[in-house]
Structure formats: structure tokens, C-alpha cells
Amino acid sequence: MLNVGSNDDRATPARIRDAAISYVGKHGWDRATSRQIAAEAGVPVGLVNYHFGSKDGLRIACDDWIIAALLEEKTMPLTTGDLPTPDTFIAAHPELLPISDYISMSMRAGGHLADHLFDSMVELTRQMLEVGADEGTFHAYDDPYAAAVVLVAYSIGASLFGDTIARSLGGTDLLAPDTYQRYVRTAVEIFTRPLFADERYLNALDTNVPPVSAKGELHKEKE
Amino acid sequence: MLNVGSNDDRATPARIRDAAISYVGKHGWDRATSRQIAAEAGVPVGLVNYHFGSKDGLRIACDDWIIAALLEEKTMPLTTGDLPTPDTFIAAHPELLPISDYISMSMRAGGHLADHLFDSMVELTRQMLEVGADEGTFHAYDDPYAAAVVLVAYSIGASLFGDTIARSLGGTDLLAPDTYQRYVRTAVEIFTRPLFADERYLNALDTNVPPVSAKGELHKEKE
DNA sequence: GTCTATATAATGATAGAC
DNA sequence: GTCTATCATTATATAGAC
Numbered sequence: 001m002l003n004v005g006s007n008d009d010r011a012t013p014a015r016i017r018d019a020a021i022s023y024v025g026k027h028g029w030d031r032a033t034s035r036q037i038a039a040e041a042g043v044p045v046g047l048v049n050y051h052f053g054s055k056d057g058l059r060i061a062c063d064d065w066i067i068a069a070l071l072e073e074k075t076m077p078l079t080t081g082d083l084p085t086p087d088t089f090i091a092a093h094p095e096l097l098p099i100s101d102y103i104s105m106s107m108r109a110g111g112h113l114a115d116h117l118f119d120s121m122v123e124l125t126r127q128m129l130e131v132g133a134d135e136g137t138f139h140a141y142d143d144p145y146a147a148a149v150v151l152v153a154y155s156i157g158a159s160l161f162g163d164t165i166a167r168s169l170g171g172t173d174l175l176a177p178d179t180y181q182r183y184v185r186t187a188v189e190i191f192t193r194p195l196f197a198d199e200r201y202l203n204a205l206d207t208n209v210p211p212v213s214a215k216g217e218l219h220k221e222k223e
Numbered sequence: 224m225l226n227v228g229s230n231d232d233r234a235t236p237a238r239i240r241d242a243a244i245s246y247v248g249k250h251g252w253d254r255a256t257s258r259q260i261a262a263e264a265g266v267p268v269g270l271v272n273y274h275f276g277s278k279d280g281l282r283i284a285c286d287d288w289i290i291a292a293l294l295e296e297k298t299m300p301l302t303t304g305d306l307p308t309p310d311t312f313i314a315a316h317p318e319l320l321p322i323s324d325y326i327s328m329s330m331r332a333g334g335h336l337a338d339h340l341f342d343s344m345v346e347l348t349r350q351m352l353e354v355g356a357d358e359g360t361f362h363a364y365d366d367p368y369a370a371a372v373v374l375v376a377y378s379i380g381a382s383l384f385g386d387t388i389a390r391s392l393g394g395t396d397l398l399a400p401d402t403y404q405r406y407v408r409t410a411v412e413i414f415t416r417p418l419f420a421d422e423r424y425l426n427a428l429d430t431n432v433p434p435v436s437a438k439g440e441l442h443k444e445k446e
Numbered sequence: 447g448t449c450t451a452t453a454t455a456a457t458g459a460t461a462g463a464c
Numbered sequence: 465g466t467c468t469a470t471c472a473t474t475a476t477a478t479a480g481a482c
Contacts, residue, residue, distance in 0.1 A: 006442075012447080013449085028253070030251070030254060031253060032476065033474085033476085034475080034476065034477085035474095035475085036477095043448085043449090044448075044449050044450075045476090045477090046448080046449065046450080046451095046477090046478080046479095047447080047448065047449080048476095048477095049476075049477055049478075050447080050448085050478095051447095053477095054476075054477075055475095055476065055477090086231060102357075107341045108331045108332075109331075110325055110387075114387070115387060115390070115402050117383065118387050118391070119257055119391070122391060132420075136418065137421075137422060137423075138418055138419065139417060139419075139420055139422055140414070140416055141409070141412055141414075141416070142408075142409075143383050143405065143408070143409050144304050146392060146405055146406065146408075146409040147409050147412070147413060148411075148414060149388055149391045149392060150381065150388070150406065150410050151413070151418075153379060153380045153381045153384045153387070153388055154376075154377035154380050155374045155380070155382075156380045156384060157266060157377050157378070157379045157381065157383065157384075158373065158377060158380065159380075159382015160379075160380065160383070161341065161376045161379060161380075162377070164333075164337070165372055165373070165376055167338075168341070168342070168345060168372045170371060178434050181428075182366065183369065183373065184366075184428065185366070185369075185425075185428050185429075186364070186365075186366050186370050186372075186458095187373050187427055188419070188424050188425050189364055189365060189366075189370070189425055190364070190370060190373060190374070191417055191418040191419050191423055192417050192418075192419045192421075192424065193362050193364070193417060193423045193425075194320040194346035194362060194414055194415050194417045195361055195362055195374070195415060196361065196362075196411070196417075197355075197359055197360055197361060197362055198359065198360075198413050198415075198416045199415055200360075201411050201415065202408075202411050202412055202415045205404075205407065205408050205411055207410075211443040212246075214367060235465080256456080256458085257455065257457080257458065257459085258456090258457080258458095266466085266467090267466075267467050267468075268458090268459090268467095269459090269460080269461095269466080269467065269468080269469095270465080270466065270467080271458095271459095272458075272459055272460075273460095273465080273466085274465095276459095277457065277459075278457095278459090291474085335455075
């Protein structure tokens with residue numbers, strides 16, 4: 001899949017779709033144009049709309065293809081202790097690497113694909129938390145589903161800001177050995193040695209004393 | 224600031240800039256047009272480029288104004304045990320609420336403002352980790368700066384996916400009392416009771432057995 | 447199915463009256 | 465400084481030859 005070699009026996013719609021996934025992965029849908037995608041696919045512009053109807057039709061086709069491709073991959077290693085971060089997921093499935101940029105872009109942009117991926121990651125994480133809790137390797141949280149939701153949001157944040165993290169850590173590529181080691185070591189330490197030295201904040205919440213707002217009244221609206 | 228009431232005594236450049244911040248906060252720079260921004264500001268299109276030269280000039284002016292506005296706010300409560308998440312920061316500075324959407328958009332899009340905000344949040348978090356470690360309320364991590372970087376990436380992820388988190392938790396608005404309580408309670412529990420039930424993963428890293436990357440070596444400590 | 451050429455609309459930016 | 469009118473470009477989408 002996503003073969004960009006010389007002997008290209010893919011059908012035209014597949015070539016256009018793969019070119020779109022590649023190009024959009026670098027520039028996003030807003031900045032990507034039908035002409036640029038067509039040029040990358042080596043076809044004239046007219047064929048894009050002939051096969052997909054419109055640019056939005058192409059986007060939907062790409063999203064659907066991504067979802068279908070991820071559904072075929074069910075070998076996520078639930079046995080390891082690693083959380084299903086995008087990094088570890090891609091590491092376990094290098095054949096999905098060409099679409100990883102597209103996925104990142106989609107998470108940034110939001111929308112249906114982002115929601116779908118978020119939900120899938122939550123479900124995977126929830127299962128891993130369950131297995132880990134049974135095995136005694138993971139802590140059994142009071143609200144396991146909510147814990148999965150929050151952990152997924154965290155891991156996506158780390159994924160989207162991989163380049164920024166690398167830069168902050170003095171490197172250029174997060175996957176460079178030194179930088180990646182420092183990053184992973186820190187992340188693992190955070191989930192091994194709790195940030196809060198004791199349970200005072202948790203107890204404050206459980207005794208109905210919200211620590212954020214001084215007046216104990218949560219915010220009303222967000223404009 | 225960002226007054227959109229009836230008695231609008233702001234100068235025209237300020238009105239255009241505020242309208243841009245508001246509109247871009249909802250739609251992003253790519254989808255925002257000069258005409259729509261001008262319409263929201265109640266001025267003809269020509270004035271936008273007259274005062275800011277170009278659309279990109281307007282963007283730079285907005286970014287600079289945001290940075291300046293945040294620089295004026297130095298009252299981030301370092302004494303509390305709260306981490307400087309975007310939520311808590313906005314909660315501490317409700318006058319910045321009109322620009323929170325613009326900030327979120329900028330973090331999604333990346334670029335100089337996003338990098339600047341990320342670095343600022345890292346520095347704030349690093350200070351809080353230091354203070355908290357001295358006070359005994361926070362854990363003293365082996366690499367405090369890297370810990371701040373990772374925690375900021377996590378908090379931004381939670382911030383960018385606030386709506387998605389709310390939806391996953393069965394609500395529509397993350398700041399609705401029930402949903403927010405469930406979210407905060409879970410986040411606090413995660414940072415109170417470590418995900419990893421023991422130190423085996425941390426020890427595995429420290430004994431030179433990287434779980435993800437094939438070849439790895441222990442990094443040298445931060446400068 | 448494929449390709450060239452074109453229609454239509456919207457954009458950023460500017461010229462010039464007031 | 466403000467506003468109207470317009471230019472030049474570029475985008476999506478389509479028509480029609482092959």
C-alpha cells in the first residue's frame with residue numbers, strides 16, 4: 001500500500017488517494033490543492049474530480065480508507081506494558097508509517113476521523129488498563145474509562161508536539177536515540193513516580209473542595 | 224480589551240485585530256478571509272491591508288499582541304499546587320478568555336506563537352516543579368526540565384481535546400460541573416497514583432533495555 | 447478512462463475618490 | 465483615514481475532444 005516506486009500498478013483512484021494522503025500529511029487539507037495532489041499522483045486535475053466528485057469527496061475517501069486500514073491492524077501488542085501511544089503504535093506497525101503524518105494532521109484539524117481515532121485509542125487504552133490492572137502491572141483507577149480518555153488526550157498531545165518536544169530537549173528529531181531516550185525515560189518516570197507527593201489534592205477533590213477555583217464555583221461558559 | 228459592545232471607542236487597527244483574533248479563534252487562519260475579518264470588525268476590506276499591509280502582516284500583529292498581552296500577566300499563582308494547564312491559566316485570568324480560542328488554534332497550527340507559548344509554559348511548569356519539590360508537594364524528578372516539557376505536552380493535549388474529552392465523558396461542555404469534576408478527579412488521580420504499579424519499566428530503561436527502539440543507550444544528563 | 451481547456455467563484459491586494 | 469471599485473491570481477469544478 002502507498003507504493004510510490006517506479007513500477008506503479010495501482011489503479012488511478014488509488015494513486016490519487018495515496019498522493020492525497022502523502023501531500024495532506026505534510027500540508028493539511030486547507031493548504032493542499034487538487035492540482036498539487038494531482039501533480040503528486042502524476043495525473044491531470046480533471047481525474048481527481050472525475051473519480052472522487054470533489055475535493056471533499058476525496059477527503060472522505062481518504063478518511064474512510066485510513067479507518068479501514070487501521071481496522072485491519074488488530075495486532076496491537078496488548079501484552080507489553082507500553083501504552084498505545086501513536087509512537088508505539090506506529091513502531092509496532094511500520095507499514096502504517098506513510099499514513100502517520102496524515103493521522104497527525106487529522107488530529108490537529110479535528111473532525112470525524114479525529115473523533116473516530118480518539119475513540120479507538122480510548123477503547124484500546126481501556127482494554128490495556130483492564131489487562132494491566134488484572135496482571136498487577138497497572139494501577140486500577142477508580143474510573144478506568146475516564147482514565148483511558150485522559151491518558152489518550154495526553155498521549156496525543158505528546159504525539160502532536162513531538163517536534164516541539166525534541167526541540168525543547170535540545171534535539172531536532174524526537175526519534176533520535178539520545179532525545180528519544182531522554183523523552184521516554186521522563187515519561188515513564190512520570191507514570192512511575194507520581195507528581196503529587198501525597199494524596200492531599202485527591203482528597204481535596206473527594207471532600208468536595210475544588211482546588212482550581214477559589215470560590216468553589218466552576219466556570220459557567222466558554223463564550 | 225477585545226470589547227465588542229456597542230460603545231466601541233477602540234481605534235480601527237485594534238478593532239480589526241480583535242476581530243481577527245475572534246474569528247481566527249473559531250476558524251483558523253487558513254479558512255479565515257480578509258473580507259470575513261473586516262466584516263466582523265465592521266470595516267471595509269481595504270482598511271485591513273491599509274493598516275496591516277497584508278493578511279500575513281495582520282497575523283503577525285495578532286501573534287505579537289497575544290504575546291504582549293500574556294507578558295503583562297505575571298500573576299500566575301505559583302503558590303497553589305495546580306499545574307499551569309491552559310484551563311487553570313485561563314481560570315486565573317478570565318480577562319484572557321476571549322483569546323483562548325485563538326491560542327488553541329495557534330497551538331493546533333504550530334508556528335512561532337505556538338513555540339513561544341510552549342516554551343513559556345515549560346518555564347512556568349519547571350518553576351512550579353522546583354517550588355513544589357522544595358515544598359515537598361511535588362515529586363523531584365531526575366530530569367526536571369524534561370519532566371516540565373513532557374507535562375506541558377500532556378496538558379496541551381488535554382486542552383486541545385477538551386471538547387472530545389467532554390464528549391467521551393458523556394457531556395457536551397468540559398467545563399460543565401459534572402463533566403469537569405469527573406475529568407479533573409481522574410487527572411489528579413493519575414498524577415497521584417502512578418499508572419505503573421512498580422518500577423519495572425523505569426528499571427528496564429535504566430538498565431539499558433529500551434522497550435521500543437531496538438538499539439539504545441543511556442543518555443547523558445541535561446546540560 | 448484520460449486529458450486539455452475552460453467556466454465560475456473567491457481570494458489577497460491595490461488604485462483612487464472623498 | 466476611510467471607503468468603493470477593481471485587478472490579478474488562484475481555487476474548485478466541469479465540458480468536451482480523444
